[in-house]
Amino acid sequence: MTTTTTTEVIASSSGSWRAVRAFFRNPAAVLATAFLVFVTIVALTAPLIYPEDPLSMVARPFLWPGQNPKFLLGSDSLGRDVAAGLVWGSRISLVIGIAAMALGVTIGIVVGATAGYFGGRIDDALVRLVEIFQTTPSFLMLVVLVAIAEPRVESITVGIALVTWPTIARLVRAEFRSLREKDFVTAARGLGYGHLRIIFIEILPNALPPIIVTSSVIVASAILMESALSFMGLGDPNRISWGSMIGASRETLRTAWYLTAIPGIAIVLTVLALNMIGDALNDALNPRLSGER
Amino acid sequence: MSKAPLLDVSGLTIAFPGGTPVADFGFRVAAGETVAVVGESGSGKSLTALAIMRLLPRTARIATGTVRFQGRDLFALPEPEMRKVRGREIAMIFQEPMTSLNPVLTVGKQIAEVLRLHEGLSAESARKRAIELLDLVRVADPHRRVDDFPHRLSGGMRQRVMIAMAVACTPKLLIADEPTTALDVTIQAQVLDLLESLRRDLGMALMLITHDLGIVGQWADRVVVMYAGRGAEEAEAAALLGDPLHPYTRGLLAASPRLDASLHYTAGTLREIPGSISSAIGEPGCPFVPRCPLAQPSCRTAPPPLMPVRPGRLLACPPVAATLEPIDAAAVGR
CATH class of the missing domain: 3.40.50.300 (P-loop containing nucleotide triphosphate hydrolases)
Incomplete structure (x- = not known):
């Protein structure tokens, strides 16, 4: 033990560093992360790139991409700048994707941890609740929820969170059910730890890897759901989003296909990047694949 | 008697x-x-x-x-x-030192947690006390070991850490x-x-x-x-x-x-x-x-x-x- 070198000490300092290194050794993960960083920067700087309202009519309708250097990606049927729409639309997609994921994961962890840790009747009741949500077609429920509430960013976020939390809850419940039987949990009880302390300090960190992996996929599906809602005209009418751009252009699909293709490509690339990150995280955090722990 | x-x-x-x-x-x-x-x-x-x-x-x-x-x-x-x-x-130590420590927390954090719960110590003084306890249970080089994860320690060392946690509150x-x-x-x-x-x-x-x-x-x-x-x-x-x-x-x-x-x-x-x-x-x-x-x-x-x-x-x-x-x-x- 005394011959341990400094490099070994640094390497040992944390298991999470090893996971980070494993993650960035994966070229697909690096590419996907770079793309998402790019999208995030674009979303954050949208007011600087296109200070004008992206919903305002600024050009002749149906400008094809490259036709007018002022409007790089052309204009739509109402003469709105497609590039501005794309940039501003990324804000809605990311905000809704991340906020819905955060809310859904929080609800899922609370419900799943409670059910899995305590078991018994609490578990039975919560599993029934999860099953009610899971047996209802989730997109249909989302449409109903958003239709009942006013279609705004907040209501759409809450709606998406409400249809995604059961996935996380089931996952967390399964993890907690196996982890609560571990010796270190018994040891923690033997030290006089209360339930909250055991759930959040002892068990939850052990259950995090699959939750993190699933979260990245949930961001992707939340973006898809928001796009689908906007496509159907159930999005926030005062905000432009990729889905609403596709929805608004579907009638001119044959004459001006670029109007649906451009936001479509943006959605595909973002969702693909998030799924690739999910896969890479799965490989990096999986203890069986990474040997240690 | x-x-x-x-x-x-x-x-x-x-x-x-x-x-x-x-x-x-x-x-x-x-x-x-x-x-x-x-x-x-x-x-x-x-x-x-x-x-x-x-x-x-x-x-x-x-x-x-x-x-x-x-x-x-x-x-x-x-x-x-x-x-x-x-x-x-009453404290208890278990048979299996390999599995009785939480794998994702450093041993220092695990010892400190007991002290924070029962003695109400601050994070900083709990850490100091954790190092003292590691020293008390004769873990060599406690200043460095305190930041180690359990998988870096041998069975005997882990059992010592378990003992340190058990006797932390005397x-x-x-x-x-x-x-x-x-x-x-x-x-x-x-x-x-x-x-x-x-x-x-x-x-x-x-x-x-x-x-x-x-x-x-x-x-x-x-x-x-x-x-x-x-x-x-x-x-x-x-x-x-x-x-x-x-x-x-x-x-x-x-x-x-x-x-x-x-x-x-x-x-x-x-x-x-x-x-x-x-x-x-x-x-x-x-x-x-x-x-x-x-x-x-x-x-x-x-x-x-x-x-x-x-x-x-x-x-x-x-x-x-x-x-x-x-x-x-x-x-x-x-």
């Missing part, structure tokens, strides 16, 4: 849907004393320890019995009060459930030495659960022999090892290999107790009857109670007790 005991377990019966692995079991631990609870696997030693801590699995039920700790009835305490007892007044009683079973023989002695010196320095009582009679002779003051969930014999360690009375204890001692007995195991046969502990299931009388060389018809009617046979000595075997000189009941003092 004249002062009031620190821990007084009496009439403890633990019931599972499939049977009663611990039945009418009792013993006492005085302050500062080391009591070894000895028995083979399945004799209910660990369940007894878990029952004292009120950490039995959900399916188990305490059918009868009381556990008094410093005069307080632990089974009557509300759960929040019991949580204050666990870790602060409990009155430390229950060590086979603390060295999973360790190398060379490490065993070190860990037991450590427990012994901590017991002396911190003034703790130690309840040492083991199936290793070698440990008993060297480290225990008193021994309780358990068989199939019942007390078989209780005595001072030296008296028990020198003159075992219960047929089961005799069998256990005869079955222990001795260094001086023969040069090689092939040179002499290792004695064994015929049969297995599972034969005790459903036995209406003494649970040891199916394996006992001295069994008599009267043994099969009812389980024999622990009776004083000599000063400081209890025995649950009427046939053997009958062969001993009768004692003056007043001199026994129990």
